[in-house]
Amino acid sequence: MRNNSEPTIFDLSSVGRNGYQLPESDVRGSEFPTEFAREDLAFPELSEQDVVRHYSRLSALNYHVDKGLYPLGSCTMKYNPKISEKTARLDGFTQLHPLQPTETVQGALFLIYDLQHILSEISGFTACSLVPAAGAQGEFCGVKMIAAHHAYKKQHQRKVMLIPDSAHGTNPATSAMCGYECMPVKTDSRGNIDLEDLASKCNKELAGIMITLPNTLGLFDENILKATAMVHKSGGLVYGDGANMNALLGIAWLSDLGFDVMHYNLHKTFSTPHGGGGPGAGAVCCNRLLEPYLPGPICEMIEEGTKDEPPFYGLYSPERTIGMVKAFYGHFTVLVRAYTYLRVLGANGLRRVAEYAALNANYLMQALKKTYPLPYDRTCIHEFVLDIKWEDAPDIRALDVAKRLMDFGYHPPTNYFPLIVHESLMIEPTETENKRTLDEFIEAMNSIAEDARHAPEMLRKAPSETPFGRMDEVKAARDLKLTA
Amino acid sequence: MYIPHSEAERDEMLAAIGIDKIDALFEAVPEKFRFPNLRLDPGRSEYEVELELKDIAKANLTVDEIPCFLGAGAYKHIIPAAVDAIISRSEFYTAYTPYQPEISQGTLQSIFEFQTLIARLTGMEAANASHYDGATACAEAGILALHHHRGKRSKILVSAGLNPMYRSTMRTYLQDLDGTKAESPQVMKKISEVSPDSLIEAIDEDTSLVMIQVPDFFGQIWDYSALVKAAHEKGALVAVCANPIALALLKSPGSMDADIVVGEGQPLGMPLSFGGPYLGFFAVRKELVRKMSGRIVGETVDARGQRGYVLTLTAREQHIRREKATSNICSNQGLNALTAAVYMSLMGKKGMQEVAQQCYEKAHYAARKISKIRGYKIVSHTPFFHEFAVRCPIPAFEVDEMLLNHGILG
Numbered sequence: 001m002r003n004n005s006e007p008t009i010f011d012l013s014s015v016g017r018n019g020y021q022l023p024e025s026d027v028r029g030s031e032f033p034t035e036f037a038r039e040d041l042a043f044p045e046l047s048e049q050d051v052v053r054h055y056s057r058l059s060a061l062n063y064h065v066d067k068g069l070y071p072l073g074s075c076t077m078k079y080n081p082k083i084s085e086k087t088a089r090l091d092g093f094t095q096l097h098p099l100q101p102t103e104t105v106q107g108a109l110f111l112i113y114d115l116q117h118i119l120s121e122i123s124g125f126t127a128c129s130l131v132p133a134a135g136a137q138g139e140f141c142g143v144k145m146i147a148a149h150h151a152y153k154k155q156h157q158r159k160v161m162l163i164p165d166s167a168h169g170t171n172p173a174t175s176a177m178c179g180y181e182c183m184p185v186k187t188d189s190r191g192n193i194d195l196e197d198l199a200s201k202c203n204k205e206l207a208g209i210m211i212t213l214p215n216t217l218g219l220f221d222e223n224i225l226k227a228t229a230m231v232h233k234s235g236g237l238v239y240g241d242g243a244n245m246n247a248l249l250g251i252a253w254l255s256d257l258g259f260d261v262m263h264y265n266l267h268k269t270f271s272t273p274h275g276g277g278g279p280g281a282g283a284v285c286c287n288r289l290l291e292p293y294l295p296g297p298i299c300e301m302i303e304e305g306t307k308d309e310p311p312f313y314g315l316y317s318p319e320r321t322i323g324m325v326k327a328f329y330g331h332f333t334v335l336v337r338a339y340t341y342l343r344v345l346g347a348n349g350l351r352r353v354a355e356y357a358a359l360n361a362n363y364l365m366q367a368l369k370k371t372y373p374l375p376y377d378r379t380c381i382h383e384f385v386l387d388i389k390w391e392d393a394p395d396i397r398a399l400d401v402a403k404r405l406m407d408f409g410y411h412p413p414t415n416y417f418p419l420i421v422h423e424s425l426m427i428e429p430t431e432t433e434n435k436r437t438l439d440e441f442i443e444a445m446n447s448i449a450e451d452a453r454h455a456p457e458m459l460r461k462a463p464s465e466t467p468f469g470r471m472d473e474v475k476a477a478r479d480l481k482l483t484a
Numbered sequence: 485m486y487i488p489h490s491e492a493e494r495d496e497m498l499a500a501i502g503i504d505k506i507d508a509l510f511e512a513v514p515e516k517f518r519f520p521n522l523r524l525d526p527g528r529s530e531y532e533v534e535l536e537l538k539d540i541a542k543a544n545l546t547v548d549e550i551p552c553f554l555g556a557g558a559y560k561h562i563i564p565a566a567v568d569a570i571i572s573r574s575e576f577y578t579a580y581t582p583y584q585p586e587i588s589q590g591t592l593q594s595i596f597e598f599q600t601l602i603a604r605l606t607g608m609e610a611a612n613a614s615h616y617d618g619a620t621a622c623a624e625a626g627i628l629a630l631h632h633h634r635g636k637r638s639k640i641l642v643s644a645g646l647n648p649m650y651r652s653t654m655r656t657y658l659q660d661l662d663g664t665k666a667e668s669p670q671v672m673k674k675i676s677e678v679s680p681d682s683l684i685e686a687i688d689e690d691t692s693l694v695m696i697q698v699p700d701f702f703g704q705i706w707d708y709s710a711l712v713k714a715a716h717e718k719g720a721l722v723a724v725c726a727n728p729i730a731l732a733l734l735k736s737p738g739s740m741d742a743d744i745v746v747g748e749g750q751p752l753g754m755p756l757s758f759g760g761p762y763l764g765f766f767a768v769r770k771e772l773v774r775k776m777s778g779r780i781v782g783e784t785v786d787a788r789g790q791r792g793y794v795l796t797l798t799a800r801e802q803h804i805r806r807e808k809a810t811s812n813i814c815s816n817q818g819l820n821a822l823t824a825a826v827y828m829s830l831m832g833k834k835g836m837q838e839v840a841q842q843c844y845e846k847a848h849y850a851a852r853k854i855s856k857i858r859g860y861k862i863v864s865h866t867p868f869f870h871e872f873a874v875r876c877p878i879p880a881f882e883v884d885e886m887l888l889n890h891g892i893l894g
Contacts, residue, residue, distance in 0.1 A: 009829050347523075
C-alpha cells in the first residue's frame with residue numbers, strides 16, 4: 001500500500017539551497033560581537049518552490065470547511081465568507097503599527113468602536129472589550145471581573161463558582177485560574193439546571209455561576225430566569241459562556257435573562273476562520289455594574305464629529321480594570337473579519353442565522369432520533385446530543401461511529417462531551433449547510449447504524465478510506481517525540 | 485446571506501419537524517424577552533461592505549506610506565509572498581483544531597515542524613504549538629514555575645527590562661493564583677537598573693522564577709550566564725523572553741542553561757496588523773514538558789504503520805483535567821504558527837541570519853547618526869540589537885509630533 005506520509009521540511013533540506021531574497025544592505029560596517037554570537041542554527045535549506053510544494057501537499061491532508069460538512073457541536077464550524085479574507089488583508093489594516101499616534105489610526109479605532117457597539121447591542125449589554133485573544137481568555141476576563149467586583153465590595157468570603165455539570169472544561173479551569181473553588185450544579189431530567197441543587201448551593205460564599213446558553217445539550221434552559229434570580233438573590237453574579245451564541249442572535253438578549261457578563265467566540269458566531277486551531281477572538285460584554293472592570297484598552301469617542309470633521313476616537317482603560325491580558329488591542333484582523341460579516345448580515349441577517357441554525361439542527365435531530373438514542377428529546381436550538389447505546393450493538397461506542405463517518409467523507413461530530421452523556425455525539429450543522437448535505441449526512445448516519453448491527457468491524461477498524469488510519473496515541477505519549 | 489435554503493426546502497424541513505413556522509423552535513425562550521429589536525443597520529451587499537471597509541482602511545496611515553521607527557514588541561520585516569499564499573489555502577485556514585488526526589495531518593505536521601524550528605532556534609528540547617502572544621507566554625511561564633514548585637515558592641522576579649505590557653499581563657494572570665504573588669522588584673526609571681546582575685541579589689529561597697528579556701526592552705544584549713547560575717543555585721527556574729530574529733545571531737538561551745524560553749513570534753512572517761493576531765512561542769527543557777500548558781504535537785504511527793502526528797499529553801489540558809488543568813487555554817495560534825514555520829523554512833539559516841544582521845547594522849547606523857546631533861544621547865548600552873533608546877533634548881512626544889509633520893513615524 002502507498003505510504004501517504006509527507007517527508008518533514010528537514011528531510012527535504014539540501015545544504016546551500018536558498019528560498020529568500022533581501023535587498024542589499026547599504027549600511028554595512030557593524031559587526032555583531034562574537035562573544036554573543038551563536039555557533040550553529042540547524043534550519044532547513046530549501047528553495048521557494050520546495051517550501052510551497054511541501055506545504056501544499058500537507059494542506060491536501062486536511063479536512064476543512066470548504067471541503068464539506070463539519071458537524072462539530074459547540075464549535076460552530078460554519079462557512080467563512082471570502083469577502084472577510086479580502087477586507088482583513090487591506091494594507092490599511094495589516095500595515096499599522098499598534099503604537100502609532102491615534103490620529104494616524106482613526107479608521108482602525110472607528111472599527112473597534114463600532115464593533116464594540118454592535119456586539120453590545122447583540123447581547124443587550126452596555127459595554128464591550130475586544131481585547132481577549134480567544135474564548136478561554138474572554139472567560140478568564142469575565143470571571144476576573146466578577147472577582148474584582150467582589151473584592152471591591154470587600155466580599156472576600158465569596159470563594160465559590162458554580163458550574164453546571166454540562167459545562168465546557170474551560171469553565172472550571174478558568175475559575176481555578178481566578179482563585180475560585182468550583183462546585184458543580186446538576187442537570188435535571190429535561191436538561192435544565194436543577195433548581196433544587198442550585199438552591200442548596202446559593203449562600204454568602206457564592207461568587208457566581210457560569211452558564212452556557214443554550215447549554216451544551218443544545219437546549220434553551222427553561223429555568224433560566226429562576227436560576228439567575230436565585231444567584232443574584234444570594235449576592236452572586238452570572239457569567240454567560242457565549243460558545244453557543246449562534247443560537248441566540250436576535251432571539252434573546254442575555255442582559256434580559258439575568259446575565260451580568262459574557263464572552264463571544266468571534267470565530268464561532270461571527271464566522272472568522274478557525275485557522276486549524278486559532279487565532280480566535282473572544283470579546284467580553286457586560287452591564288454597567290461590571291463595566292469599570294473591563295480589560296483595556298477600550299475604544300471611545302473623544303470628540304463628536306461635526307458636519308466638516310469626523311469624530312475623533314481614542315483608547316482608554318476603565319478605572320478599576322482587571323489589567324492587561326495581552327499586548328495591544330486584541331486580534332485586530334480577526335476583528336476586521338467579524339466586522340465585515342456583521343455589516344453584511346445586519347440586524348435582519350443576524351436573526352436569520354439563529355433561525356436557520358435551529359431549523360437545520362431540529363431537522364437533523366428529528367431524522368436521526370429514529371435510528372439513534374436521543375437522551376433529551378425536546379426541541380433543541382442549534383445542536384443536539386445523541387447517546388450511542390444500542391442494546392443490539394452493545395460493543396459499538398461513540399468513537400466508532402465518529403471514526404466511521406470519516407469514511408463517508410465527513411468530519412465527525414464532537415464526541416464524549418458533554419460529560420453527562422456517556423457515549424455522546426454532539427451535532428451542530430450550522431445555518432450554512434443546505435438540505436441536500438443534511439440529507440446525505442442522515443443517509444450516512446443511517447447506513448452506519450445498520451453496519452453497527454451487521455458489520456460492526458467496519459466501524460471498529462474505521463477509518464479505512466482516509467489517507468491515514470487511527471493513530472497510536474499511546475505510543476505518542478509514551479515515546480515522546482516532539483521535534484524532528 | 486450565507487443561508488442556502490430555498491423557501492420550498494425550508495417548508496419541507498418545517499413539515500418534517502412538524503411545525504409550521506421557525507419561530508416555534510424558540511418557545512423555550514421566555515415570551516416577553518423573545519425576539520428583541522436589534523438597533524443595528526440592515527444588512528448590505530458584499531460590494532457595499534467592501535467599499536465601506538476600504539474607506540475605513542483609508543482613514544489610517546500605513547507603515548508602507550511613511551517610514552516607521554516604532555518597535556517595542558511589534559516589528560516590520562520583509563515577508564516573502566509565498567507566506568501569504570500558503571496560509572491563504574482554505575485547507576489550512578478553514579480547518580478546525582486537529583482533534584481528528586486521520587484527517588488533519590496537514591495541520592499536525594506543520595505544528596510539529598514549527599515546534600522543531602522553535603526548539604532549534606531557542607536551543608531547547610521541546611516547544612508547544614504556541615500561545616496567544618509574547619505577553620501571555622510570559623504569564624504562562626510564571627504559572628509553570630509556580631506549579632513546578634508545587635506552591636512552595638511564591639515569588640516571581642521580573643526584570644525591569646521585560647516589556648511593560650508583558651509585566652502587566654503577568655500581574656493580571658498571577659495575582660489571584662493561590663498563595664502567590666508576582667513581584668516586579670525594579671521600576672523602570674533608571675535604565676542602568678536593568679542589568680541581569682542587578683537581579684541576582686533579589687533571588688532567594690522563595691523565588692520560583694526569574695524572568696528576563698533578551699534583547700531587553702531597550703534593545704540591549706546582556707551576558708546573563710551569572711544570573712542563570714545564581715538562580716539555579718537557589719533552586720529557581722529562569723525564563724528568557726527572546727526576540728526570535730535576534731536568536732538567529734545570539735547564543736541560544738538553551739546553551740546558556742535557561743529552563744524556559746518564550747517570546748513574541750510576530751517578526752516571523754506576520755504583518756503588524758495593529759497588534760494582532762500574533763504568536764506566543766514557548767519552549768522548555770525536557771523535564772518541564774509535562775508542566776507546559778497549551779497544545780503539543782507528537783510523532784507516532786497509524787494503524788497502517790505510516791508515520792503521523794497527534795495532539796499528545798492531553799491529560800494536562802482543560803477538556804480532560806478541568807479545574808486541575810495546567811491552564812484554561814484551549815486554542816493555539818494555529819495559522820500564525822504555520823506562518824512562522826513557512827517563514828523560517830523559506831529563510832533558512834542564512835536568511836534568518838541575514839535579516840538579523842541587517843537589522844543590527846541599520847540600528848547601529850541610525851544610532852551613530854543620531855548621537856551626532858546636538859542634544860541627543862543614546863542611552864541603551866552597546867551592544868544593542870535592532871532598537872535603542874534615545875534621550876531627547878525636548879519631551880519625546882514633541883519630537884514624535886515634529887517627525888510626523890515630516891512624514892516619519894518616530
